[in-house]
Amino acid sequence: MRTTLKQYFGYDEFRPLQEEIIANVLAKKDALVIMPTGGGKSLCYQLPAIQLSGLTLVVSPLIALMKDQVDSLKANGVPAEFINSSLSAEENFQIQEKARNGMLKILYIAPERLAVESFRQFLKEVNVQLIAIDEAHCISEWGHDFRPEYRNLKKLRQDFPEIPLIALTATATIKVRKDIVEQLSLQEAKIFLRSFNRENLTYFVQPKQGVDYQLKALLAKHKDQSVIIYCSSRKTTEELALQLRREKFSALAYHAGLEQEKRKETQEKFIRDEVSIIVATIAFGMGIDKPDVRLVVHYDLPKTLEGYYQETGRAGRDGLMSECVLFYSYGDKMKQDYFIRQISKEDERLMAEQKLDQVIEFCELEHCRRGYLLKYFGEKWETVNCGNCDTCMTPREEFDATEISGKILSAIIRTGERFGINHVADVLLGKNTKKIKDIGHDSLPVFGIEKYFKKEDIRHFILALMSRDLLRKNDGEYPTLRVSDKGREFLKYRQKIALSKPKNVQEKSVVKREDDLAFDGELFRKLRAFRKELADQKNVPPFVVFSDVSLREMSHYFPQSLESFQGITGVGAMKLAQYGEQFLEIIVSYAREFQKKELIIPLRQSSNKVRTEKSSKSESSSATFQKTKELLLQKLSISSIAAKRGLSPGTILTHLEKLIEEGGKIDIAHLSPSEERLKKISLAFKESGGSMLSPVRKILGEEFSYEELRLARMFI
Ligand code: ADP
Ligand code: MG
Ligand code: ZN
Secondary structure: OHHHHHHHHOOOOOOOOHHHHHHHHHOOOOEEEEOOOOOOOOHHHHHHHHHOOOEEEEEOOOHHHHHHHHHHHHHOOOOEEEEOOOOOHHHHHHHHHHHHOOOOOEEEEOHHHHHOHHHHHHHHHOOEEEEEEOOHHHHOOOOOOOOHHHHHHHHHHHHOOOOOEEEEEOOOOHHHHHHHHHHOOOOOOEEEEOOOOOOOEEEEEEEOOOHHHHHHHHHHHOOOOEEEEEOOOHHHHHHHHHHHHHOOOOEEEEOOOOOHHHHHHHHHHHHOOOOOEEEEOOOOEOEOOOOOEEEEEEOOOOOOHHHHHHHHOOOOOOOOOEEEEEEEOHHHHHHHHHHHHOOOOHHHHHHHHHHHHHHHHHHOOOOOHHHHHHHHOOOOOOOOOOOOEHHHHOOOOEEEOHHHHHHHHHHHHHOOOOOOHHHHHHHHHOOOOHHHHHHOHHHOOOOOOOOOOOHHHHHHHHHHHHHOOOEEEOOOOOOOEEEOHHHHHHHHOOOOOEEEOOHHHOOOOOOOOOOOOOOOHHHHHHHHHHHHHHHHHHOOOHHHHOOHHHHHHHHHHOOOOHHHHOOOOOOOHHHHHHHHHHHHHHHHHHHHHOOOOOOOOOOOOOOOOOOOOOHHHHHHOOHHHHHHHHHHHOOOOHHHHHHHHOOOHHHHHHHHHHHHHOOOOOOOHHHOOOHHHHHHHHHHHHHHOOOOHHHHHHHHOOOOOHHHHHHHHHHO
16 A cells, blocks of 8 residues: 555655555445545545556546546546546547546546436446545535535445445534435445644634734735635625735635636636635635645634634645634624624524624634634544644733622623623623613613723633633523632632733734745745646646645755655656656756755655556556466456456456556467457457447447457457
C-alpha cells in the first residue's frame, strides 16, 4: 500500500485512518467513512482502485469536481474518466468503450445516470470491483444537501450485491449516518469516524472596528494567496469586491444572483489562480476542492455554527497552516435579529434565534474556540489550550470582577430567573423599555445600579459567568438564565472573582504560530509561475500539476538531482517523469545563482522511493497475474479460471491481455474461438476499422459475447 501511495500519489505517509480504511476495502468489506473536509477521503477509494484488478465506480454529485479529480488522477498516471451530462454522446461512448476494454481503473459518474436502464446494463458488462459513494450525505433527507437522484443508488446496490461499497461524507450527524447505512443497505459496514478537528486552521474572532483597515492588513499578509471572504448580502459582495479592486487587490464577487455563465467563469478563475480573492455569499464553496485556500474571512456574522464550520473548512485542505477570521460586532447581531423577527413560521424563527445565539456565544468565548466548536458537534475534547485560536494565543488581561458579578447574579435572582441576557442587562442599566415597565422591574433595587459598564460589557460578563458555571441557561424554548448552586455560594460567602476585561477595553497582540516548513519565497514564486504556465498548456488547474506543499518543499530542500527530487511530497512516478527535469532546471539554476545548498530530505518511510521500472511490468509480475498464468498453463477455460479464483471472467481477460501485451509466452490455443467464428469476428473488426469492441458487436449481434470478441481480438 505504501509503495502504491508513493508511486502514484507521491505521498510518504497516510493520513489518520486512511490505511485502515484501505485495508478494509481491499478485504472486500463495506465501509462508511466520516472525515472532515480535507481529511483525504478520495484516497480511500482511489488507492484500492489502483490495486484492484477491475474498475472502481465513483458516484459523485458535483459535476464541476469530477473533471478536476480525473485530471489529477491522470496526472498521477491513473487511468480515470468521468461520465456526466457535460459530455457529448460520442465522448460518452468512447469512455464506455474504454471501460469495457478494461482500460480504466476509475470511472466517476453522476447519480442520475443510474436511472437510465441502458447505463445500468453497461455497468454490468464491465468488471466493477468497488463502488464508492462520495458526499454520501446527499442520500439523506436529513442532511443539508439532499439529492433525490441519490435514491438511485439503491438500484446500484441491487445490481452489485457482492461488490464492496464505500460511502464517504463530511457530515457527522447521527441521523444522517444511520440513514446512509440504511439507504445503501451497507452490509455490516465498519464505520470510520475521524475527529472533526482541523489542526491546521487558526480561528480568530476580531471585533469589527475599522474593518476596512483590518481586512486590508489581512489581505496584504496573504498576498498572492487564495482567499474567500464571506458576506451576508449580495450587495456587500459586489461593493466590497469593487472596493478591493480599486485598491489593486485581485478580487471578484460571487453570489447566486449572478448569471450561471458568470458564476462558472469566476469559479474557474479562482481555481486556476487567475483571481486570488473571492468575495461571496454562502452560495460559493460547494463544488470547490481548491486545496490551497489560505484565508477564509467572515466579513459578516454567520447565521449558524454549522455554516461557519463548513465555510471555514474550505481553508487549508492541503494541510498547510491557514487562517479563519471572523469580524464580529454586536450591531451585526442586531441586524440579523431584525431579519429573524420577519420569519413568520414560529418554529423556524425560534430555531434561527437559537442558532444565532450559539454563534454569538462562540464569538464572545473566553476560552478555546476550537474546543467549543468540537464540543458543539458532539466531540469529546479535553485540551484546554489549543495554542491555535485567538483566545488560546492571547490570554486576556483580568481584573477584579467581584462587584459587577455580584450585581449580575442579584439582578437575575431579583427578576425571578426567568429572563435572558438582554433583559437582565437592561434592568441593571436602568433602561426604560416597555417590557421593564410592564413587569414593573423599574421598581426593583437592582434597577439602574450599573453606571460604568456598557450593555456589551455586561453580555460579556454574563457569558463569562456561564463558562465559570456561576450561571446556567434554563432548558426550554427561550434562553433564560438562572443562578447555579455555585453562583449562590459565590453570593452567600462573598467570594472574589477575576474575569477578563471586555474586548474593546484592551489591546491585543497576536502571537502567530508557525508550523509549516520555512521556504524560499522567491524560488516559490518562480516555481508557482512555471506551474501556472504548465497548467495552462495542459488546460488543468495548477494544483493538478503540483500542490503548494510540493512547491514549498522544493523551495526548502533545493533538490539538485532527480534522485532527490523524487523525495518531495507529491512527486510520484508519473510526475517525476513528466515534470522532474523542468522543475529541477529552475531549482538548480536558482540554487547556483543564490548559492543555496541542497538539504537532505528526511526519509519519511523506508519504502518511499518511486520505483523507476514501468509500473505495468511490476503489475503483471504480481501474484494475482501469476496465479492466472499458472491456471492458463493448465489449459483451463476463462470461465473456469474465473470460477476457481472467485474473479469475474472480465478480470481474467484483463490479466491475459496484460500478460500477452508484455510479451509473455503463453500457449493459449485452447482458448481460441472456432475457426469459422474467428473469421467472422476478424472480418467485423476490419469493417469497423478499429480495435474497439462495441462497433464489432453491433455488426455481429447478440450471438457474440463481449468476452468472446475480446478473446478473439487477442488472436487476431
Ligand atoms: P476530502 O475529500 O476528505 O475533503 P481530499 O480527498 O480532497 O479530502 O484530500 C484533501 C487533500 O489532501 C488533497 O489535496 C489530497 O491530495 C491531500 N492528501 C490526501 N491524502 C494525503 C496523504 N496521505 N498525504 C498527503 N496529502 C494527502
Ligand atoms: Mg471529497
Ligand atoms: Zn484554542
